[in-house]
Amino acid sequence: MKHQTDTPVRIDKWLWAARFFKTRSLATKAIELGRVLQNEQRVKPAHMVKLNDVLEIHHGEQVSTVIVKGLSEVRGPAPVAQQLYEETAASQQKRQQRAENRRLFVEPSVHISSRPTKKQRRALDHLNFD
Template structure:
């Protein structure tokens, strides 16, 4: 499980799939959105097992515990071997609230029709037009 004793923070963030690319991770670190043990860091800072990494991704701050050290990107199923998500419930509640506000509460059948509903409406209107034509004869 442990490749090295320590690895650069930008490389670790990329390897455990918190950021899509290492350059995006480095940019977030440069902008001050990443802290290790509550201290702002540079990309070259190394992480060790037991460190706490906080990543600010709007609208919340994710908190991760370093469980294993890895320098190569792994599949999503292997990520729990290297990190533990310890983000507080209060932060996750903010995320749920934002999703609720963005999507809104809309019952099925209200608002814009779905693609299937649109096809059904068009088919019904075409069928209705056939009866109108027959009445004209």
């Protein structure tokens, strides 16, 4: 891989290079807010990532647990970035389960076409008070 290194890399640079965040500043902000854990510990943005470190990344509703397989300070194409880490089997299973739950979830308001009319509201009020 191009630009891969054997020396430890800052965690904010690695997260950006591995394409978990669009910008380094977003990665830094997530680390500062405690949304990225390295080996189950909160770290600072300048903390170094080494091979085989376990990172837990909370990005919105998505939670990924990955093992660092490569180090890079340079952001490259997505296929190259995906070679920098390996997602754990448990993390993949949880992500697929959440996707399935989202697919099966029906928004309660989908059956309501509009606000009730005055006549419908009176009928509802009548039902509530009898």
